Amino acid sequence: MSINSAMLAGVSGLVANSSALASISDNIANVNTVAYKRNQTNFSSVVTAQAVPGHYSAGGVQALTRQLVSTQGLIQTANSATDIAINGDGFFVVTTKGMGLTNSDQRLFTRSGSFSVDANGYLVNDSKLYLQGWPVVNDIVDADPSDLTAMQPINVKALGTAVAATSVVELNANLYNSQAISGAEAAYDPAGDPTTTMAQYADDVANGVSPTGTKPDFTMEMTITDSAGGTHKVALAMLKSDVPNEWHAEVYAIPASDVDSGGAPGLIKSGKIMFTSEGKFDPASSADFFASAAPSLKPTFQLGNSATGTAPKWATNLGLGDQSITLDLSKVEQSAGSNQLKSVNSDGAGPGNVIAVQVDEEGFVSAIFDNKQVRKIAKIGLATFPNPDGLKPSSGNTYSSAIAAGVMVAKAPGAAGSGKISPSSLEASTVDLSQEFTGLITTQKAYSASSKIITTADQMLDELIQMKR
Structure with a gap:
């Protein structure tokens, strides 16, 4: 009724x-x-x-x-470098566990980007969910847009130490333009007689024997870092030539046992360096020293693998890999005054530990080491759905996939409507x-x-x- x-x-x-x-x-x-x-x-x-x-x-x-779900929240500035927001339609991919993750473990989706590093080094949000990303291997990202299992939990502590082998050394120095010509300069012949080299002289002095080589007019020492993080001393020795504005130059290792030169002990490179009448470094006329690096402004010397290659190479007992070092002489000049080394700058760095983590706008998660090295660890992938409002809500401010949401596609941040990453930001309610x-x-x-x-x-x-x- x-x-x-x-x-x-x-x-x-x-x-x-x-x-x-x-x-x-x-x-x-x-x-x-x-x-x-x-x-x-x-x-x-x-x-x-x-x-x-x-x-x-x-x-x-x-x-x-x-x-x-599809409503965009206000992007607000945050204090933490690992707080990240999405400005667009994408979702962070997260899991409930970091270690032992298998293909059968559920992947969830969230917009909550308040991530921090947990005790095991994983990036987790406030709900203790593990952020997923594509691993970066040798600066290459292998991203599969249809396979969420290609992503792995991002860990910033399981990296060991970071080492940067020296690749560039910059010298800032002055060579005395009125340097007296050494009496031994006439007999100096590194190509024909290795015993006349400045490297031979340095090795003889180091071993406490009567020097048979040629004493340099000026020596500039520099420290380089090898591929394993060890440090080695290398010298650039200069000898004034009887040709105006010309200097004989040698690069050799100290001690000589660090390298196998195949000739004079420790010798890595030799040749002639020229200066203009105004005292400026003249790379165009210094092809003898530049060798294969000409017509570059910066000569390069190669230290090969200890087990393979030709001399000069690292000593076999060191077990080091190939290393190419560029010697920047653009700030070396010839003028009045004394021989003087003003500064040595190099880009190498010994072993360092992680002290901070940062995320950039492209979604790369990088570890910052205390030796000033920055290493990319992973790239955050964003999941997109044709109908985000069709996702099924789950605990922890997350969502799970549903038929109504459509087929998921994983994309790099900023690609094809996935949304852009905003570092040090959070999306408001x-x-x-x-x-x-x-x-x-x-x-x-x-x-x-x-x-x-x-x-x-x-x-x-x-x-x-x-x-x-």
Whole structure:
């Protein structure tokens, strides 16, 4: 009968508005939750079949609550370098565990980018979920857009130490333009007689024997770092030539046993260096010293692998790999005054440990070492869906894939609508308190009105029952 249907309609109103109240409560409770997406409850009418003409039966109302996942939250500045936000449609891929991850373990999706480094070195967010990314191997990223298992938990501590072998040494020096010509200069012949080299002289002095080589006019020492992080001393020895503005030059190792030169002990490179009449370094006329590096402004000397290659190479007992070192002489000049080494700058660095982590706009996660080296570890991949609002909400401000969301595609940040990474930022909740409080008022009134329907229907049924009396 119509009175019963009215009562049932009132009950459906109570249930529907209770659901609306619950979603509003969730919204208000998560107003400060990072990247939280507000819930919205929509109402739709229920129409029943009208079996008896002239008698209307109420159907009531039903509530459907959905989360507005696709709504972009405000990007706000954060203090941590590992706090990251997405400006766009993508999602971070996370897992519930870091170690022992298998293909069968569930991958979840989140916009919550408040990541930090845990005790084991993994990047985890506030819900202790592990951020996934494509590993970087030799600066190469192998990204598979359809396979989430190609991503691995990002760990910033399982890296060992970072070593940077020296590749460039810059010398800033002055050579005395009126340097007296050495009496041994006439006999100096490094190509024909290795015993006349300046490297031979240095080795003889180091071994405490009577020098047979040629004493240099000026020696500049520098320290280089090998591929294993060890340090070695190398000298650039200069001998004034009897040709104006010309100097004989040799590069040799100290001690000589560090390298196998195949000739004079420790000798790495020899030749002639020229200067202009104004005292400026003249690389174009110094091809003899530059050798294969000409016409570059900077000569390069190669220290080969100890087990293979030709001399000069690292000594076999050191077990070091190939190393190419560029010697930048552009700041070496010839002028009045004394021979003077002003500064030596090189790019090598010995073993260093991780002291910080940073994320850039391209999604690369890099470790910063205390020896000033920066190493790329992984690249964050962002998951995209044709219909993000169709994702299934999960605990920890995450979502799981669902048929309604469509097929997932993993993309690099900024690629094809995946969204851009904002380092040192967080996405704010999309909850508007003024909107939610207004919703509270209307929901309360609607709930009260639905209860009034039940009360009125109850009174009418009482009247009907009273008719018998």
